[in-house]
Amino acid sequence: MTPTAPDARVHLDTHPVHCSAVVATVAGTAAAEVLAGLTSDGWHPVAADAPVLVLVRIDREEPYWAEQTAKALAADGVRVDISPRLREAMDEEWSWAFYPMPWCTRDEMREVSDQAQQIYDAIRTGRLQIHAHAHDGHTTVAVGTYATGLSVHLHGEDHLRCENYPYDDTDGSKDQAIKDFRRLYGDAVRVGPAPLTTAELEADQARGPLTQPTVTGRPLNVPVYLADPADPEATLDQFLDKNRTWEKHDGWPSEATYALHESLVYGIELHHPHAPGPRDDLWAVAAYKTPVGDRIWHATATAGTPEGIITTLLEAVADEHDWSRTTWATSTTTSDRKPVLPLLDGYSWDESVTDTGSVWTSPDEGCRIRHDQRSTWSVNGGEDPQRPSWAMQFSEHTPPKVIQQVVFELAEGLGPRRPGALRSPAARSAPATRPPVPGPHLPPGRGR
Numbered sequence: 001m002t003p004t005a006p007d008a009r010v011h012l013d014t015h016p017v018h019c020s021a022v023v024a025t026v027a028g029t030a031a032a033e034v035l036a037g038l039t040s041d042g043w044h045p046v047a048a049d050a051p052v053l054v055l056v057r058i059d060r061e062e063p064y065w066a067e068q069t070a071k072a073l074a075a076d077g078v079r080v081d082i083s084p085r086l087r088e089a090m091d092e093e094w095s096w097a098f099y100p101m102p103w104c105t106r107d108e109m110r111e112v113s114d115q116a117q118q119i120y121d122a123i124r125t126g127r128l129q130i131h132a133h134a135h136d137g138h139t140t141v142a143v144g145t146y147a148t149g150l151s152v153h154l155h156g157e158d159h160l161r162c163e164n165y166p167y168d169d170t171d172g173s174k175d176q177a178i179k180d181f182r183r184l185y186g187d188a189v190r191v192g193p194a195p196l197t198t199a200e201l202e203a204d205q206a207r208g209p210l211t212q213p214t215v216t217g218r219p220l221n222v223p224v225y226l227a228d229p230a231d232p233e234a235t236l237d238q239f240l241d242k243n244r245t246w247e248k249h250d251g252w253p254s255e256a257t258y259a260l261h262e263s264l265v266y267g268i269e270l271h272h273p274h275a276p277g278p279r280d281d282l283w284a285v286a287a288y289k290t291p292v293g294d295r296i297w298h299a300t301a302t303a304g305t306p307e308g309i310i311t312t313l314l315e316a317v318a319d320e321h322d323w324s325r326t327t328w329a330t331s332t333t334t335s336d337r338k339p340v341l342p343l344l345d346g347y348s349w350d351e352s353v354t355d356t357g358s359v360w361t362s363p364d365e366g367c368r369i370r371h372d373q374r375s376t377w378s379v380n381g382g383e384d385p386q387r388p389s390w391a392m393q394f395s396e397h398t399p400p401k402v403i404q405q406v407v408f409e410l411a412e413g414l415g416p417r418r419p420g421a422l423r424s425p426a427a428r429s430a431p432a433t434r435p436p437v438p439g440p441h442l443p444p445g446r447g448r
Contacts, residue, residue: 006077008034009078010025012086014089015056018206020089020348021206022056022063022086023052024069031051038069041069047210052210054210057203058158059113059159064110070082089363092348115162119162120200123193128144129145131174131181134185136155136188139157140194142181145177150173151177152177153177158197165180199412205414221414222417223413224306225413226367227415229306229307239314243318245262246259246268255271255272265289265290266285267288268285283300283310284298284299286299298395300393302391302392308409309381312413340360343360347362348363349369349411366383368380369407369410374396392406
């Protein structure tokens with residue numbers, strides 16, 4: 001006699017916030033049985049009063065593994081519905097940018113990352129205790145002991161973490177593993193586990209409760225390009241508190257606040273929205289050859305730009321690299337796609353070519369990056385592409401690393417968004433040809 005199929009249905013969809021995580025909603029009289037099976041396969045319950053689970057990994061391979069889950073459930077007679085967005089992600093072919101083992105096939109890359117996922121899960125659940133960590137000049141290394149007594153050295157982060165130098169579970173192996181680790185890495189050794197990576201932080205957040213913002217009224221974490229606008233004064237003050245080589249100066253009259261690097265070749269201008277006269281861009285940063293020399297490059301951002309993006313831009317400008325000593329004339333040509341390559345390979349952004357250049361669009365279409373034929377870059381964000389909530393522009397010769405830092409924040413960053421908050425569209429996506437930016441003309445009262 002043919003066994004009766006279980007009365008259960010599973011709906012799979014993309015996570016509302018995490019770019020690659022998958023949400024499973026289970027229904028039917030056999031839901032408890034299906035929930036138990038999904039939990040044993042690494043799915044995590046995210047709703048106390050509803051049969052909802054999430055699959056979140058540090059290797060961004062959730063659509064692939066969700067598809068394997070769907071096939072297994074279907075083979076057991078469970079009805080599985082897959083949303084169009086998730087089906088598109090499942091069918092998409094992508095590979096890691098700058099993968100350190102280029103000889104690996106796609107399946108072999110998944111095998112490597114799945115082993116890394118198992119290590120991550122063991123650490124997260126307490127089955128692998130990390131005693132110490134260090135940075136070997138290239139990546140993070142660590143030493144730890146499994147609950148079974150096996151001690152190991154670990155090498156790498158996220159989807160590239162692997163085990164090195166396994167020690168048996170005999171008495172004294174733990175002490176020997178720690179001793180050897182300290183001998184190998186010396187003064188770089190720090191007690192305890194390393195700080196969580198961005199991927200690990202996002203995974204922790206995605207495993208949190210799926211709340212309804214209209215009910216709770218609390219801010220939700222959303223992709224950074226959809227987050228609430230920054231508080232300009234507070235964001236600038238936080239930057240100055242962290243970067244002591246920069247000094248704040250108020251303009252006169254009070255149309256702007258300036259922040260100048262002690263070298264006087266880097267400057268930030270915060271334009272006050274209440275000042276008279278038309279002005280769409282609120283932030284402007286620039287670099288100059290000398291305190292009284294020509295400007296090398298500049299960037300601007302409108303008032304609606306979220307805090308995470310502004311902070312990333314300011315920190316990139318404050319980087320220890322001396323941009324003024326580098327010839328950028330050939331580094332940001334039209335064919336230079338290096339700053340955005342990770343978007344295509346690691347984050348599934350869509351690339352299109354227009355008459356004026358290239359455009360990269362986020363999977364949820366909430367952010368767009370443009371590189372035009374004049375070798376300038378622009379970014380705008382918001383749910384309506386025709387009326388963006390904020391915009392940024394980078395002039396020709398902007399250092400690729402500055403752009404790349406912003407790109408990574410757009411790809412990985414999260415930020416708060418209040419339920420029902422109004423989003424003011426940016427009046428124009430592109431600032432003026434030569435916006436008023438700080439530079440050789442120092443704020444009034446600033447001596448040389």
